[in-house]
Amino acid sequence: MSNSFILLAAGKGKRFKSKNPKQFVNYINKPLFMHSVDKALKSKLFKSIIIVSNVPIKNIKDKSIKVIKGGAERHQSSQKALNFLKNKKIKNVFIHDAARPNFSIKLLKKLSAYLKNNKAVVPFVKTDNSTKYKDGNILQNLDRNKLIFTQTPQCFDYKTIYKISRLNKNLVTDEASLCLNYKKKVKFIKGEENNFKITTKSDLKKLNIKSFYGIGFDIHRLIKNKKLYLAGLKIPFHSGLQGHSDGDVVLHAIIDGLLGAMRKMDIGTLYPSNKRRYKNIRSPNMLSPILKKLYEEGYFINNIDINLICEKPKVSKYRKKIITSLSNLLSINKDQINLKGKTVEKLGLIGREKAIACEAIVSLKYYA
Ligand code: ZN
Numbered sequence: 001m002s003n004s005f006i007l008l009a010a011g012k013g014k015r016f017k018s019k020n021p022k023q024f025v026n027y028i029n030k031p032l033f034m035h036s037v038d039k040a041l042k043s044k045l046f047k048s049i050i051i052v053s054n055v056p057i058k059n060i061k062d063k064s065i066k067v068i069k070g071g072a073e074r075h076q077s078s079q080k081a082l083n084f085l086k087n088k089k090i091k092n093v094f095i096h097d098a099a100r101p102n103f104s105i106k107l108l109k110k111l112s113a114y115l116k117n118n119k120a121v122v123p124f125v126k127t128d129n130s131t132k133y134k135d136g137n138i139l140q141n142l143d144r145n146k147l148i149f150t151q152t153p154q155c156f157d158y159k160t161i162y163k164i165s166r167l168n169k170n171l172v173t174d175e176a177s178l179c180l181n182y183k184k185k186v187k188f189i190k191g192e193e194n195n196f197k198i199t200t201k202s203d204l205k206k207l208n209i210k211s212f213y214g215i216g217f218d219i220h221r222l223i224k225n226k227k228l229y230l231a232g233l234k235i236p237f238h239s240g241l242q243g244h245s246d247g248d249v250v251l252h253a254i255i256d257g258l259l260g261a262m263r264k265m266d267i268g269t270l271y272p273s274n275k276r277r278y279k280n281i282r283s284p285n286m287l288s289p290i291l292k293k294l295y296e297e298g299y300f301i302n303n304i305d306i307n308l309i310c311e312k313p314k315v316s317k318y319r320k321k322i323i324t325s326l327s328n329l330l331s332i333n334k335d336q337i338n339l340k341g342k343t344v345e346k347l348g349l350i351g352r353e354k355a356i357a358c359e360a361i362v363s364l365k366y367y368a
Contacts (some may be wrong), residue, residue, distance in 0.1 A: 002047055002089055002090050002091040002092070002110075003045050003046045003047060003090070003092045003093070003094065003112065004046060004047060004048045004049070004050060004085050004088070004090045004092075004093050004094070004158070005040040005045075005046045005048070005049045005050070005093075005094045005096065005153070006050045006052065006078065006081040006082075006085075006093060006094065006095045006096065007033060007036050007037060007040070007049065007050065007051045007052065007096050007098050008052050008070070008074060008077050008078060008095065008097050008098060008102065009021075009023040009024075009033045009051055009052060009070075009072025009098035010052050010053055010054045010069075010071065010074075010077045010194070011023065011074065011097075011098075011099065011208060013099065013199070015199050015200055016199065016200060017199060017200075017201065018201070021055065022099060022198060022199075023053075023098035023099060024055065025204075026241075027101060027198075027204055028063075028293070029237060032098065032099070032198065033053075033101070034103070035050070035101035036096055036098055036100070036101055036103075037049060037051065039103065039104075039105050039108065040094075040096075040108070041062060041064075042105055042346065043105045043108045043109065045094075045108055045109070045322065046064065046094070047090075048064050048065075048066060048085075048088070048090075049064055049065045049066070050065075050066050050067075050068060050081045050084060050085065050095075051063075051065065051066070051067045051068070051298075052067075052068055052069070052070040052077040052078070052080060052081050053067055053068075053069070053070060054069060054070050055363035059208075061064065061154070066084070068080060068081060068084050071351075073218065074097075075173065075174070076172075078095055078165070078175065079166075079169065081095075082158075082161065082162050082165055083130045083162075084179050085158065085162075086162065090158040091157070092115055092155055092156065092157060092158055093155065093156050093158045093161060094108070094153045094154070094155040094348070095152060095153065095154055095155070095156070095175055096112065096152045096153035096154075097152045097197065099197050099198045099199065099200070100151065100152055100196065100197050101198065101291050102140055102192075102194040102195050102196065103151070103152075103153060103192055103194075103195040104192060104194075104195075107123060107153070107191070107195070108153060109191055110189060111153060111154075111155045111189070112155065112351075113121065114187050114189055115155050115156075115157070115187075117187075118185045118186065118187040118276055119156065119157045119161075119179060119184040119185050119186070120154065120155070120156045120157070120158045120160070120161070120175070120176060120179040120184060120185070120186040120187070121155050121156075121186070121187045121188075121189060121232075122150050122151075122153065122154045122176045122186055122187070122188050122189070123150070123153070123154070123188075123189050123190065123192070123195070124148040124149055124150045124151060124188050124189075124190070124191050125148070125149050125151065125190075125191045125192070125193060125195075126144070126145075126147065126148060126149070126328065127144055127147060127149060127224075128144075129144070130144070131144050131147055143157025143238040145304050147163035148188065149191075150174070150188075151190075151191040151192070151195050151197075154175060154176055155173060156179070158204075160179070160184055161175055161179070161267045162176070164178050164179065164182050165178060165195030179198065189197075203307060209365045209366060210365070210366040211302065211364070211365055211366070212261040212262070212263070212363070212364045212365075212366060213258025213260075213261055213362065213363050214256070214257040214258060214259065214261030214262070214298075214361070214362045214364070215256075215257055215260055215359070215360070215361050215362075216252070216253035216254060216256030216258075216259075216260060216358075216359065216361075216362070217253055217254035217357070217358070217359045218249040218253045218256065218257050218357065218358050218359075219249060219350075219355055219356070219357035219358075220241035220242055220243050220249050220355065220356060221241070221242045221354060221355050222239035222240065222241060222242070222353060222354055222355055222356060223239055223240065223241075223242045224238070224239050225240075226239065226241065226242065226247075227240045227246075227280075228240040228313075229241070229246045229247065229248040229283065230240060230248060230249070230250050230308070230318070230322060230356075231248065231250040231251060231322040231326050231329075232248065232251060232282075232283065232284045232325045232326070232327045232329050233318070233321055233322060235313055235318060236313075237312070237313050237336075238353075239353075241296045243273075243303065244271075244273040244278060244279060244280075245271070245278065245280065245281045245282070245283055245286065246280065246281070246282050246283055248282075249308075249310060249356050249357060249358040250306065250322070250326075250358045250360070251284065251286070251329075252267055252281035252283065252286075252358070253306070253344055253358040253359055253360040254287070254306070254326070254330075254360045254362065255267045255283075255286060255287055255290055255305060256360075257304065257360040257361060257362035258290055258291075258294060258301075258362050258364070259290065260362070261296060261299075261362050261363065261364040262293070262299060262364065263295070264293075266284070270286075270290070271286055273336060284329055287329060291330065291331070294364070295320045299364045299365065299366050300364065300365045300366075301330060301332050301362065301363075301364060301365075302336070302363040302364060303336045303337070303338070303362075303363050304326070304330070304332075304336065304337050304338070304360055304361070304362050304363075305338045305340075305354040305361050306337070306338065306339045306340065306358065306359070306360045307340050307342050307358065307359045307360075308322075308339060308341055308342065308356070308358050309342045309343075309344060309350055309356065309357040309358060309359070310341075310342075310343070310350060310355075310356040310357070311343050311344070311346065311350065311351055311352075311353050312353055314341070315339065315340075315341025315342075316341055319339050319341070322339055323337050323339055326339075
């Protein structure tokens with residue numbers, strides 16, 4: 001294996017309008033450029049990874065990663081990296097723009113497979129937009145079937161690309177066009193819609209997402225001389241909910257729903273009732289570490305639907321307050337939360353006001 005992965009991270013990204021160059025902003029839990037580095041590492045395709053950057057990069061632990069200084073323009077940076085690899089026995093080189101963090105490892109493998117019979121492999125996507133060429137006041141329709149939008153990573157036979165890039169030191173163009181200019185065999189393969197370039201801040205939110213769902217249920221007995229907490233709110237009532245914690249059935253059902261959607265077991269596993277340190281714990285304190293994890297791992301809450309099952313207190317009376325409280329506790333908008341009150345025709349423990357139950361269904365989005 002003698003592939004090298006060149007990551008171009010030296011751009012200034014003026015359209016991004018940020019103090020930090022865009023390739024170093026935090027994006028789904030890590031610096032944007034690290035998404036590409038991690039995927040290159042995980043693919044196990046590369047002997048070395050060369051990051052071309054004009055700002056120092058710290059905390060790089062993997063020995064296969066080298067950071068080198070870039071040039072003022074993209075083509076200068078890529079030439080520097082190609083020069084750096086000289087005499088390092090590199091067979092193939094992948095060149096990638098750090099501003100495209102969302103390619104898949106599958107794409108890397110596909111590129112590598114196609115390179116066996118070609119000198120260059122370039123992914124591309126087509127457009128559904130109607131495309132025109134504007135020249136002064138003249139608009140010309142372009143045949144969109146002939147239009148392609150190339151992406152990176154692109155991969156090349158090292159010797160070929162090294163040689164022709166040396167011959168064209170001052171030519172501002174990308175490596176794929178260079179190869180075509182020199183009549184080298186370039187294979188164009190289908191790229192990925194998610195592999196868009198991040199140019200402006202709004203691009204950070206543009207991504208195909210996965211959905212996950214979780215269901216939660218909880219019931220606690222009502223006992224005298226205890227305060228009643230529902231959804232983190234203290235509610236005036238003749239009894240409170242019995243339990244190791246404050247017995248907040250609403251938050252417990254939501255926590256189980258969240259954990260379910262994250263595929264991380266349940267509330268009882270996280271907060272065992274035989275552990276003294278959880279005695280009388282307030283439920284918002286049980287929720288917050290789970291929320292932290294949720295956001296850290298790249299999930300976002302889409303919506304929550306709740307059935308609060310009791311004869312009394314009247315849910316309609318507290319609906320607004322409960323939704324406001326949940327919106328604050330979960331850091332989501334009120335319109336992402338729905339609360340339904342359910343009575344049980346005076347049946348059983350709940351009907352006799354001896355217990356309150358709650359069920360919640362949660363949907364999460366995940367930016368893969
Ligand atoms: Zn509970």
